[in-house]
Amino acid sequence: MATRRNPTARQVRLGTELRKLRDAAGLKATEAAALLGANSAQMSHIEFGIAGVSEERLRRLAAHYSCTDGELVEALVAMATDRTRGWWEEYRGLLPTPFLDLSELEHHATFRWDVDFLRVPGLLQTEEYAHGVFSHRVPELPQRELALRVEHRMKRRTIVERDQPIPYEAVVHEAALRIRVGDRTASRAQLARVLEYSEADHVTVRVIPFDLDGFTDAGSAMGYAGGAVSKLDTVVRDAPHGSALVDSEAQLGSFRTLFRRVEGASLEPERSRDFIHRLTKEL
Known part of the structure:
Protein backbone atom coordinates (compact mmCIF):
# COMPACT_ATOMS: atom_id res chain seq x y z
CA MET A 1 0.00 0.00 0.00
CA ALA A 2 1.81 3.10 -1.28
CA THR A 3 1.90 6.09 1.06
CA ARG A 4 1.84 9.81 0.35
CA ARG A 5 4.28 12.26 1.83
CA ASN A 6 1.95 15.26 1.61
CA PRO A 7 -1.72 14.29 1.22
CA THR A 8 -4.06 17.02 0.01
CA ALA A 9 -6.90 18.31 2.16
CA ARG A 10 -9.33 16.38 -0.04
CA GLN A 11 -7.44 13.13 0.57
CA VAL A 12 -7.32 13.82 4.31
CA ARG A 13 -11.06 14.56 4.30
CA LEU A 14 -11.79 11.18 2.70
CA GLY A 15 -9.86 9.44 5.46
CA THR A 16 -11.59 11.52 8.12
CA GLU A 17 -15.03 10.55 6.81
CA LEU A 18 -14.08 6.88 6.80
CA ARG A 19 -12.93 7.19 10.40
CA LYS A 20 -16.24 8.85 11.34
CA LEU A 21 -18.13 5.93 9.80
CA ARG A 22 -15.99 3.43 11.70
CA ASP A 23 -16.49 5.30 14.98
CA ALA A 24 -20.25 5.44 14.39
CA ALA A 25 -20.21 1.68 13.89
CA GLY A 26 -18.39 1.22 17.20
CA LEU A 27 -15.49 -0.65 15.61
CA LYS A 28 -11.78 -0.48 16.38
CA ALA A 29 -9.20 0.22 13.69
CA THR A 30 -7.82 -3.29 14.11
CA GLU A 31 -11.24 -4.77 13.32
CA ALA A 32 -11.60 -2.65 10.17
CA ALA A 33 -8.04 -3.51 9.13
CA ALA A 34 -8.72 -7.23 9.49
CA LEU A 35 -11.63 -6.90 7.08
CA LEU A 36 -9.19 -5.59 4.45
CA GLY A 37 -6.44 -8.05 5.27
CA ALA A 38 -4.34 -5.15 6.53
CA ASN A 39 -2.83 -4.15 9.86
CA SER A 40 -3.77 -1.27 12.16
CA ALA A 41 -0.92 0.92 10.88
CA GLN A 42 -2.17 0.56 7.30
CA MET A 43 -5.68 1.38 8.44
CA SER A 44 -4.38 4.51 10.16
CA HIS A 45 -2.65 5.53 6.93
CA ILE A 46 -5.97 5.30 5.11
CA GLU A 47 -7.83 7.25 7.78
CA PHE A 48 -5.19 10.02 7.83
CA GLY A 49 -5.13 10.29 4.05
CA ILE A 50 -1.54 9.07 3.89
CA ALA A 51 -2.62 6.07 1.80
CA GLY A 52 -5.37 5.74 -0.74
CA VAL A 53 -8.21 3.23 -0.77
CA SER A 54 -9.70 1.47 -3.78
CA GLU A 55 -13.40 1.64 -4.66
CA GLU A 56 -13.83 -2.04 -3.84
CA ARG A 57 -12.22 -1.67 -0.41
CA LEU A 58 -14.17 1.50 0.36
CA ARG A 59 -17.50 -0.14 -0.47
CA ARG A 60 -16.54 -3.15 1.65
CA LEU A 61 -15.78 -0.87 4.60
CA ALA A 62 -19.02 1.09 4.17
CA ALA A 63 -21.04 -2.13 4.14
CA HIS A 64 -19.19 -3.44 7.20
CA TYR A 65 -19.88 -0.12 8.95
CA SER A 66 -23.60 -0.55 8.15
CA CYS A 67 -23.64 2.79 6.34
CA THR A 68 -27.05 3.13 4.68
CA ASP A 69 -26.39 6.59 3.21
CA GLY A 70 -25.95 5.61 -0.43
CA GLU A 71 -25.34 9.19 -1.61
CA LEU A 72 -22.53 9.62 0.91
CA VAL A 73 -20.91 6.34 -0.13
CA GLU A 74 -21.03 7.34 -3.81
CA ALA A 75 -19.52 10.73 -2.97
CA LEU A 76 -16.70 9.05 -1.03
CA VAL A 77 -16.08 6.66 -3.91
CA ALA A 78 -15.81 9.67 -6.25
CA MET A 79 -13.25 11.22 -3.90
CA ALA A 80 -11.28 7.96 -3.66
CA THR A 81 -11.10 7.42 -7.42
CA ASP A 82 -10.60 11.04 -8.46
CA ARG A 83 -7.35 11.61 -10.36
CA THR A 84 -7.84 15.27 -11.23
CA ARG A 85 -4.69 17.32 -11.64
CA GLY A 86 -6.10 20.82 -11.82
CA TRP A 87 -4.54 24.16 -12.72
CA TRP A 88 -3.52 24.68 -9.08
CA GLU A 89 -0.87 21.96 -9.35
CA GLU A 90 1.42 24.37 -11.18
CA TYR A 91 1.72 26.29 -7.90
CA ARG A 92 2.78 23.29 -5.81
CA GLY A 93 6.05 24.12 -4.12
CA LEU A 94 5.61 27.79 -5.00
CA LEU A 95 2.70 28.73 -2.71
Whole structure:
Protein backbone atom coordinates (compact mmCIF):
# COMPACT_ATOMS: atom_id res chain seq x y z
CA MET A 1 0.00 0.00 0.00
CA ALA A 2 1.81 3.10 -1.28
CA THR A 3 1.90 6.09 1.06
CA ARG A 4 1.84 9.81 0.35
CA ARG A 5 4.28 12.26 1.83
CA ASN A 6 1.95 15.26 1.61
CA PRO A 7 -1.72 14.29 1.22
CA THR A 8 -4.06 17.02 0.01
CA ALA A 9 -6.90 18.31 2.16
CA ARG A 10 -9.33 16.38 -0.04
CA GLN A 11 -7.44 13.13 0.57
CA VAL A 12 -7.32 13.82 4.31
CA ARG A 13 -11.06 14.56 4.30
CA LEU A 14 -11.79 11.18 2.70
CA GLY A 15 -9.86 9.44 5.46
CA THR A 16 -11.59 11.52 8.12
CA GLU A 17 -15.03 10.55 6.81
CA LEU A 18 -14.08 6.88 6.80
CA ARG A 19 -12.93 7.19 10.40
CA LYS A 20 -16.24 8.85 11.34
CA LEU A 21 -18.13 5.93 9.80
CA ARG A 22 -15.99 3.43 11.70
CA ASP A 23 -16.49 5.30 14.98
CA ALA A 24 -20.25 5.44 14.39
CA ALA A 25 -20.21 1.68 13.89
CA GLY A 26 -18.39 1.22 17.20
CA LEU A 27 -15.49 -0.65 15.61
CA LYS A 28 -11.78 -0.48 16.38
CA ALA A 29 -9.20 0.22 13.69
CA THR A 30 -7.82 -3.29 14.11
CA GLU A 31 -11.24 -4.77 13.32
CA ALA A 32 -11.60 -2.65 10.17
CA ALA A 33 -8.04 -3.51 9.13
CA ALA A 34 -8.72 -7.23 9.49
CA LEU A 35 -11.63 -6.90 7.08
CA LEU A 36 -9.19 -5.59 4.45
CA GLY A 37 -6.44 -8.05 5.27
CA ALA A 38 -4.34 -5.15 6.53
CA ASN A 39 -2.83 -4.15 9.86
CA SER A 40 -3.77 -1.27 12.16
CA ALA A 41 -0.92 0.92 10.88
CA GLN A 42 -2.17 0.56 7.30
CA MET A 43 -5.68 1.38 8.44
CA SER A 44 -4.38 4.51 10.16
CA HIS A 45 -2.65 5.53 6.93
CA ILE A 46 -5.97 5.30 5.11
CA GLU A 47 -7.83 7.25 7.78
CA PHE A 48 -5.19 10.02 7.83
CA GLY A 49 -5.13 10.29 4.05
CA ILE A 50 -1.54 9.07 3.89
CA ALA A 51 -2.62 6.07 1.80
CA GLY A 52 -5.37 5.74 -0.74
CA VAL A 53 -8.21 3.23 -0.77
CA SER A 54 -9.70 1.47 -3.78
CA GLU A 55 -13.40 1.64 -4.66
CA GLU A 56 -13.83 -2.04 -3.84
CA ARG A 57 -12.22 -1.67 -0.41
CA LEU A 58 -14.17 1.50 0.36
CA ARG A 59 -17.50 -0.14 -0.47
CA ARG A 60 -16.54 -3.15 1.65
CA LEU A 61 -15.78 -0.87 4.60
CA ALA A 62 -19.02 1.09 4.17
CA ALA A 63 -21.04 -2.13 4.14
CA HIS A 64 -19.19 -3.44 7.20
CA TYR A 65 -19.88 -0.12 8.95
CA SER A 66 -23.60 -0.55 8.15
CA CYS A 67 -23.64 2.79 6.34
CA THR A 68 -27.05 3.13 4.68
CA ASP A 69 -26.39 6.59 3.21
CA GLY A 70 -25.95 5.61 -0.43
CA GLU A 71 -25.34 9.19 -1.61
CA LEU A 72 -22.53 9.62 0.91
CA VAL A 73 -20.91 6.34 -0.13
CA GLU A 74 -21.03 7.34 -3.81
CA ALA A 75 -19.52 10.73 -2.97
CA LEU A 76 -16.70 9.05 -1.03
CA VAL A 77 -16.08 6.66 -3.91
CA ALA A 78 -15.81 9.67 -6.25
CA MET A 79 -13.25 11.22 -3.90
CA ALA A 80 -11.28 7.96 -3.66
CA THR A 81 -11.10 7.42 -7.42
CA ASP A 82 -10.60 11.04 -8.46
CA ARG A 83 -7.35 11.61 -10.36
CA THR A 84 -7.84 15.27 -11.23
CA ARG A 85 -4.69 17.32 -11.64
CA GLY A 86 -6.10 20.82 -11.82
CA TRP A 87 -4.54 24.16 -12.72
CA TRP A 88 -3.52 24.68 -9.08
CA GLU A 89 -0.87 21.96 -9.35
CA GLU A 90 1.42 24.37 -11.18
CA TYR A 91 1.72 26.29 -7.90
CA ARG A 92 2.78 23.29 -5.81
CA GLY A 93 6.05 24.12 -4.12
CA LEU A 94 5.61 27.79 -5.00
CA LEU A 95 2.70 28.73 -2.71
CA PRO A 96 1.70 27.41 0.73
CA THR A 97 -0.31 24.19 0.46
CA PRO A 98 -3.57 25.72 1.84
CA PHE A 99 -3.83 27.85 -1.33
CA LEU A 100 -3.86 24.69 -3.43
CA ASP A 101 -6.25 22.91 -1.08
CA LEU A 102 -8.74 25.78 -1.39
CA SER A 103 -8.56 25.67 -5.19
CA GLU A 104 -9.16 21.92 -5.22
CA LEU A 105 -12.06 22.31 -2.78
CA GLU A 106 -13.68 24.99 -4.95
CA HIS A 107 -13.15 22.95 -8.11
CA HIS A 108 -15.26 20.12 -6.66
CA ALA A 109 -17.76 22.32 -4.79
CA THR A 110 -21.44 22.29 -5.68
CA PHE A 111 -21.95 25.87 -4.45
CA ARG A 112 -19.96 28.58 -2.67
CA TRP A 113 -20.94 31.21 -0.08
CA ASP A 114 -18.90 34.08 1.32
CA VAL A 115 -19.52 36.55 4.15
CA ASP A 116 -17.09 39.45 4.48
CA PHE A 117 -17.18 42.62 6.56
CA LEU A 118 -13.91 44.40 5.76
CA ARG A 119 -12.86 43.20 2.30
CA VAL A 120 -14.43 42.31 -1.00
CA PRO A 121 -14.45 38.48 -1.18
CA GLY A 122 -11.54 36.98 -3.09
CA LEU A 123 -13.66 35.56 -5.91
CA LEU A 124 -14.96 39.06 -6.69
CA GLN A 125 -11.64 40.90 -6.50
CA THR A 126 -9.88 42.66 -9.35
CA GLU A 127 -6.19 42.00 -9.89
CA GLU A 128 -5.27 45.45 -8.55
CA TYR A 129 -7.41 44.99 -5.44
CA ALA A 130 -5.89 41.56 -4.74
CA HIS A 131 -2.42 43.03 -5.18
CA GLY A 132 -3.26 45.69 -2.61
CA VAL A 133 -4.55 43.09 -0.14
CA PHE A 134 -1.47 40.90 -0.37
CA SER A 135 0.88 43.90 -0.37
CA HIS A 136 -0.20 44.85 3.15
CA ARG A 137 0.65 41.47 4.62
CA VAL A 138 3.10 41.50 7.55
CA PRO A 139 5.87 40.50 7.13
CA GLU A 140 6.06 41.81 3.59
CA LEU A 141 6.00 39.18 0.86
CA PRO A 142 8.81 38.85 -1.69
CA GLN A 143 7.70 40.29 -5.04
CA ARG A 144 7.72 36.87 -6.71
CA GLU A 145 5.41 35.32 -4.11
CA LEU A 146 3.19 38.40 -4.12
CA ALA A 147 2.75 38.06 -7.88
CA LEU A 148 2.03 34.32 -7.56
CA ARG A 149 -0.65 34.89 -4.89
CA VAL A 150 -2.40 37.49 -7.02
CA GLU A 151 -2.19 35.26 -10.10
CA HIS A 152 -3.56 32.30 -8.14
CA ARG A 153 -6.46 34.37 -6.80
CA MET A 154 -7.40 35.47 -10.31
CA LYS A 155 -7.39 31.86 -11.54
CA ARG A 156 -9.71 30.82 -8.72
CA ARG A 157 -12.45 32.80 -10.46
CA THR A 158 -12.77 29.97 -12.98
CA ILE A 159 -15.46 28.37 -10.79
CA VAL A 160 -17.82 31.28 -11.52
CA GLU A 161 -16.60 31.92 -15.08
CA ARG A 162 -16.40 28.43 -16.59
CA ASP A 163 -19.03 26.95 -18.94
CA GLN A 164 -20.80 25.23 -16.04
CA PRO A 165 -20.24 27.60 -13.10
CA ILE A 166 -21.36 26.80 -9.58
CA PRO A 167 -23.91 28.97 -7.74
CA TYR A 168 -22.11 31.66 -5.77
CA GLU A 169 -23.53 34.00 -3.13
CA ALA A 170 -21.64 36.74 -1.31
CA VAL A 171 -22.91 38.88 1.56
CA VAL A 172 -20.68 41.94 1.89
CA HIS A 173 -20.83 44.71 4.47
CA GLU A 174 -20.87 48.32 3.30
CA ALA A 175 -17.56 48.81 5.13
CA ALA A 176 -15.85 46.35 2.78
CA LEU A 177 -17.12 48.26 -0.23
CA ARG A 178 -16.08 51.66 1.12
CA ILE A 179 -12.58 50.80 2.35
CA ARG A 180 -10.16 51.78 -0.41
CA VAL A 181 -7.58 49.16 -1.18
CA GLY A 182 -5.69 51.30 -3.63
CA ASP A 183 -6.64 54.66 -5.10
CA ARG A 184 -10.00 56.07 -6.18
CA THR A 185 -9.70 54.63 -9.69
CA ALA A 186 -8.94 51.15 -8.35
CA SER A 187 -11.90 51.39 -5.97
CA ARG A 188 -14.25 52.30 -8.80
CA ALA A 189 -12.95 49.40 -10.86
CA GLN A 190 -13.49 47.04 -7.94
CA LEU A 191 -17.09 48.13 -7.43
CA ALA A 192 -17.68 47.80 -11.17
CA ARG A 193 -16.34 44.23 -11.03
CA VAL A 194 -18.72 43.35 -8.19
CA LEU A 195 -21.63 44.79 -10.18
CA GLU A 196 -20.55 42.88 -13.28
CA TYR A 197 -20.54 39.57 -11.45
CA SER A 198 -23.83 40.33 -9.70
CA GLU A 199 -25.59 40.46 -13.07
CA ALA A 200 -24.82 36.79 -13.75
CA ASP A 201 -27.65 34.34 -13.13
CA HIS A 202 -25.50 32.09 -10.92
CA VAL A 203 -24.07 34.91 -8.78
CA THR A 204 -25.90 36.71 -5.97
CA VAL A 205 -24.39 39.69 -4.16
CA ARG A 206 -26.09 41.15 -1.10
CA VAL A 207 -25.03 44.24 0.86
CA ILE A 208 -25.37 44.88 4.60
CA PRO A 209 -25.67 48.69 5.00
CA PHE A 210 -24.22 50.66 7.90
CA ASP A 211 -27.64 51.95 8.91
CA LEU A 212 -29.04 48.51 9.68
CA ASP A 213 -30.44 48.55 13.22
CA GLY A 214 -29.43 45.90 15.72
CA PHE A 215 -26.89 44.11 13.53
CA THR A 216 -24.51 42.18 15.82
CA ASP A 217 -23.23 39.36 13.58
CA ALA A 218 -20.14 41.16 12.25
CA GLY A 219 -16.99 39.12 12.67
CA SER A 220 -14.15 37.63 10.71
CA ALA A 221 -14.55 36.64 7.09
CA MET A 222 -15.94 33.17 6.51
CA GLY A 223 -16.76 31.08 3.50
CA TYR A 224 -18.63 27.87 2.83
CA ALA A 225 -18.22 25.30 0.10
CA GLY A 226 -20.95 22.77 -0.64
CA GLY A 227 -19.92 19.16 -1.05
CA ALA A 228 -21.52 16.45 -3.17
CA VAL A 229 -23.65 15.78 -0.06
CA SER A 230 -24.16 18.10 2.91
CA LYS A 231 -21.99 15.94 5.18
CA LEU A 232 -19.05 16.84 2.93
CA ASP A 233 -19.58 20.61 3.14
CA THR A 234 -16.60 22.68 4.32
CA VAL A 235 -16.18 25.95 6.20
CA VAL A 236 -13.44 28.21 4.81
CA ARG A 237 -11.69 30.50 7.30
CA ASP A 238 -9.08 33.13 6.47
CA ALA A 239 -5.57 32.39 7.73
CA PRO A 240 -2.20 34.15 7.18
CA HIS A 241 -0.82 31.39 4.95
CA GLY A 242 -4.03 30.67 3.07
CA SER A 243 -7.53 29.60 3.95
CA ALA A 244 -8.05 27.05 6.72
CA LEU A 245 -10.62 24.35 5.94
CA VAL A 246 -12.88 23.14 8.75
CA ASP A 247 -15.31 20.24 8.52
CA SER A 248 -16.55 19.68 12.07
CA GLU A 249 -20.30 19.35 12.32
CA ALA A 250 -20.47 22.16 14.90
CA GLN A 251 -18.59 24.60 12.66
CA LEU A 252 -20.71 23.69 9.66
CA GLY A 253 -23.89 24.25 11.66
CA SER A 254 -22.64 27.55 13.10
CA PHE A 255 -21.76 28.92 9.69
CA ARG A 256 -25.07 27.88 8.15
CA THR A 257 -26.82 29.77 10.97
CA LEU A 258 -24.55 32.81 10.54
CA PHE A 259 -25.07 32.87 6.80
CA ARG A 260 -28.84 32.73 7.05
CA ARG A 261 -28.79 35.54 9.61
CA VAL A 262 -26.64 37.89 7.56
CA GLU A 263 -28.51 36.95 4.41
CA GLY A 264 -31.77 37.85 6.13
CA ALA A 265 -30.33 41.15 7.35
CA SER A 266 -28.93 42.17 3.97
CA LEU A 267 -30.55 44.05 1.11
CA GLU A 268 -32.22 42.11 -1.69
CA PRO A 269 -29.96 41.56 -4.76
CA GLU A 270 -31.55 44.31 -6.86
CA ARG A 271 -31.42 46.83 -4.01
CA SER A 272 -27.84 45.77 -3.35
CA ARG A 273 -26.89 46.55 -6.96
CA ASP A 274 -28.54 49.96 -6.67
CA PHE A 275 -26.64 50.53 -3.44
CA ILE A 276 -23.29 49.70 -5.07
CA HIS A 277 -24.15 51.97 -8.02
CA ARG A 278 -24.65 54.85 -5.58
CA LEU A 279 -21.32 54.11 -3.88
CA THR A 280 -19.59 54.15 -7.25
CA LYS A 281 -20.99 57.62 -8.03
CA GLU A 282 -19.73 58.91 -4.67
CA LEU A 283 -16.11 58.07 -5.54
